[in-house]
Amino acid sequence: MAYTDKVLDHYENPRNVGRMDDDDQDVGTGMVGAPACGDVMRLQIKVNKEGVIEDAKFKTYGCGSAIASSSLLTEWVKGRTIDDAAKIRNTEIAEELGLPPVKIHCSVLAEDAIKAAITDIKKKRGESSETAQ
């Protein structure tokens, strides 16, 4: 199956690969996985006091589409508020990357990861985690 140029670009030059200190009170970590393909994804956001995502890092062990989905997502969430970032839908990611139907679940994984990271930072700050739905 051929990857689109956008997927290849993110796969070959992934943005924001890395790791942040999980003990940092301003860092939210989302850890998710897809059993069917054995993919694991870690997505972290650094959130300032105003609730704006200042930085985002990810590490994904999986296929090109999963790497591209998480890479794109880190670019998108930077500068957004966490409430705004929580509204990103996997369909937007899939559309931007031109993912074929069989790879849609990779974008779902990325959406789950940002939701999990937001839930984590809210939990750290003692806020309710209702937003991550």
Next chain:
Amino acid sequence: MSLQPANYFELFSLPVSFQLENTQLEVAYKKLQSEFHPDRVVNADDRTRVQALQQASMINDAYATLKSPLKRAAYLLKLAGIDAEEHNQLHLDEAFLIQQMEMRETLASLIGDEDLEGLDAMKDSIDKEKTARLASFEAQFTASHFVEAKSIYNQLQFIYKLLDEIDKAEEKLLDY
């Protein structure tokens, strides 16, 4: 001749159970394979030949499904009415995912160091985890604890994938 088993286990006259006698499966498979080989009906009408092909293909699918412990586990869950592939992040244990991530990182650095011995050692330890989880799958499934069994099955999917990645890495290193 027509084959209409209730399930793959019945096809090979095996009990519906995770525990499986490999030789029994092999013998039953070889027997069915020769009995239903499409070559036997090469001169028959179209309908018979198509049916023979379908049966041969079902026999092969059934064999592949029961032979692999992972596929057998998924198949047993399906027979119990559980969709093994359906999953929700909330059902995945976070500590397990963190551990998987760490193992992937370890694997990446072993590959970077071209450390074949390290890869072997890692494979041994993951193999042990696999064996232990297969045993607990069997225990939970046999006790009809399907939710727990499914959760172990999902973990096994990651473990099999990891073992696969280790194999691929070793093959690549040995090719040098």
